Amino acid sequence: MGSFKKYAAEFIGTLVLVLFACGVAGQECTAANGTAGHLITALAFGLVIVAMAYSIGNVSGCHINPAVSIAMLVSGKMNVKDFCGYLIAQFAGAIGGAALLNFIVKDTAKLGTNALYHGSALMSFGIECILTFVFVIAILGVTSRESNGSVAGLVIGGALVLVHLLGIPFTGTSVNPARSFGPALIAGNLEGIWVFLVAPLVGGAAAALVYKFLDSKKA
Template structure:
C-alpha cells in the first residue's frame, strides 16, 4: 500500500503544481497591466511540470519508482519491470491523485473555469484536429517513456534519473503546449477534465489524452525492448 499511497501523493502534486502554474501563467498573460511574453509563459508551465517530477522523484522514487503517470506504468509493465497487480494499483492511485490535485486547484481558485486542461480544436492554441492531437500525444509520450526506460535501466544512473526525467518532461511540454497543452499523462488530464464538469468541452475531449499516452507508452516499451536486446 505504501507504493500506491506514494503514487497517489506524487500524481496529486504533479497535477496541482503543473496545472496550477498553467492557470497562473495564462491568467497573467490575459492581464493588460502585466507584460508576460508568450514564450516565457510556455517555459514557465514546462518547468513547473518538469520540476514537479524532479521533486517527487527524489521524494518517493525509492518507494514506488515515482511513475505518477499511467503511461509510464504501462511502459514498465510491457517492458517486464512490473507485475499486473501492481500496475492496476498504481493506475487507480494515479487517477485518484490527479482528481484530488484538480479538486484542490478548484478550492484554491474558487472556480473550475480554468484548470490547465488539455484540448484540441477550439481548445488548442494551434487549432489542431483530434487526429493530429492524438498523433502529437503519442509521439510526445513515446519520447518521454523511452527516456525513462533508458535512464532507469542502469542502477548507476539512480542519482541523476530524477533530474533527467524532469528535464525530459520539460522538453516535452515546450514542444506540446501550443498543440494540446501537453498531457502525456492520462491521470493528469482526467482530473482537471472531470473537475471541469459533466458536459464540459475538456471532459468530452479527454479520451484522446487518456488513450494516446497509453499507446505512446506501450510503443516506447516495445521499441526499447527491441533495441536493448543483445540478440
C-alpha cells in the same frame, strides 16, 4: 503493506503534480503570458517530477503517470496487479489534486486542462503519442542502469520540460492520462478527453516495445 505504500506514494505524487504543475499551467494560461508562460509551465512540470522522483522514487518508482506504468508493464518490470493499483492511485490523486486546486483558485478555467489542437482529435492524438513516446523512452533509458540512479530524476524532469516546450502550443501537453482527467473532470469539460487518455498509453507502450528492441542483447 508494501503494495499499499507504493499506491499511497503514487497517489501523493500525482496529487502534487496536478496541484502545483497544473496550477502553474492554469495561472499562466489565463494570464496569456505567451512564450514566457510556456517556459514557466514546462519548468513547473519538470521541477515537480524532479522533486517527487527524489522523494517517493525509492518507494514506488515515482511513475505518477499511467503512460509510464503501462511502459513498465509491457517491459515486464511490473505485474498486472500493481499496474491496476498504480492506475487507481494515480487517477485518484489527480482528481484530488484538481479538486484541491479548484478549492484554492475557485476558477475552473485555471485548472490547466488540455485541449484538442484546432479541434482535431486525430492531430492531437498523433502529437500526444509522439510526445509521450519521447518522454517514456528517456525514462526507460535512464532507469535501465542502476549507475544512473543519482541523476535519473534530473534526466526525467528535463525530458518532461522538453516535451512540454514543444507540446504546449498544440495541446497544452498531456503525456499523462491522469493529469488530463483530473482537471477535466473537476472543470466539467470532458470533451475530447479520450484522446488524452488513450494517446499517452499508446505512446508509452510503443516506447517500451521499441526500447526493448534497442536494448536487446541479441545481435
